[in-house]
Amino acid sequence: MNTLRLDHIGIAVEKIDAALPVWEGVLGLPLHGIEEVAEQKVKTAFMPIGESEIELLETTDPEGPIGKFIAAKGQGVHHLAFRVANIDEALAELKTKGVRLIDETPRYGAGGARIAFIHPKATGGVLVELCERA
Numbered sequence: 001m002n003t004l005r006l007d008h009i010g011i012a013v014e015k016i017d018a019a020l021p022v023w024e025g026v027l028g029l030p031l032h033g034i035e036e037v038a039e040q041k042v043k044t045a046f047m048p049i050g051e052s053e054i055e056l057l058e059t060t061d062p063e064g065p066i067g068k069f070i071a072a073k074g075q076g077v078h079h080l081a082f083r084v085a086n087i088d089e090a091l092a093e094l095k096t097k098g099v100r101l102i103d104e105t106p107r108y109g110a111g112g113a114r115i116a117f118i119h120p121k122a123t124g125g126v127l128v129e130l131c132e133r134a
């Protein structure tokens, strides 16, 4: 798989507004923008750091994936996202290798990226997102 870099780290927060004083105020990351991804039932805040970003995730629905994650585990690191050159090729390769996937086909994420999640059972408990950006 042609994996290019760590694209972003997704962090589940109860409220983006309440998390910004830490990530922006204490750690000095610039807020690049906030976007709602209706399909995922989340609001995301992107904060670039070098070639990567911190992605704060706030649920817009308690039944959404981030709402369920926080209910079960509390706030904290949710996923690692790796930039791949070609997500269709990456998913085909993973299927060939029998790797368990959450998304068999790519869907659209924040910033117009095409994304897909690998099942954490296939990665030792880490939720991994693959991400292709134009």
Ligand code: ZN
Binding pocket: 008, 009, 010, 055, 079, 081, 129
């Ligand atoms: Zn992400």
